[in-house]
Amino acid sequence: MIKRFTVLLLLAGLATIFVSLALGYVPDSSLNYSALYYADNTVSDTGAANIVTAIIVTYRGLDTLGEVTVLFLTAAIVGLVLKRGAKAGKGKPMLASGELLCTGSGLLVPLILLLGVYVFVNGHLTPGGGFQGGAILASGIMLVLLTNPMRHFSHRLIAVIESVSGLAFITVGILGIILAAGFLDNSLLPKGTLGELFSAGTIPVVYSFIGLKVGAEFSSMLVNLSETEGS
């Protein structure tokens, strides 16, 4: 009882802060300075139509490298934690999945993978990008795992995709130091015309590698989690 009361008191305090924040919130009527810079100069700097992508891949590319590293660490730790002592392949055999799920996933998985690739290849033009596309790829893998939780995925293949795309990401970044203005500078390749697929320099290349890497990392987490099934 006293515990519940403390919790409610804490939340009431937090709610007071939130209410005062929300009541005192005045939406901006014009962009602030950093946003103004991005709005005015993104196209001349990078050639990308999607400003969010330009920020993530070029202006804040180093932060994205850190983010991808955090994700890699997470996937590695999930694998490490779940692997120890897990006896794969034991346990009761499970009931087969339903006809609808099997046929549906056979039809949908290629389309989902295609959509994922489309989303990360067009990251500099449309809403979307490497992280979103990678998540879509992993959702295709998840559908396969739902259909057959015992299905074996090659950890080696996932690890190879993951490390090759990670290395390629860093290589493009370092090539930027050597051949262009700095780490992850996107003017290695021509900027092209705004709105075309082959534009914005290395942004589509880097974001495709990020998409593959994120997709492989999410898939490895899913596969690791599903391999605990029945153990």
Add this chain to the structure above:
Amino acid sequence: MIATIAIAAGFGLILIGLYGALTNRNMLRMIVAFTVANTGVNLVLVAVGHMFGRTAPILDSVVPVSEAASRIIDPVPQALVLTAIVIGLGVTALMLAYVYRLYQTKHTLDIAKYSELKW
């Protein structure tokens, strides 16, 4: 207006999530509660970047570069939230993996049964 609604909803989600995380004893429910709070934080961040009557920060023939400064919303919170969502997913996956290992040791999900570090 819509930003205010989104901010209120985000704050509400944060409170609901924290309440769930603090009062539930089942660890899986705590994880779900944390993801609800996480969603609330993301919602608030995106809503702060929203400006009424403007469009997404994507330039094309409808939103040319010359008009961008007066037509688009702030792109920085969106980039931040993209990061936050990905990291949130990583945290959730880690929590799930740890809960699985904990369940293997004691065969219970009740957090009150794990009293080794209690003092």
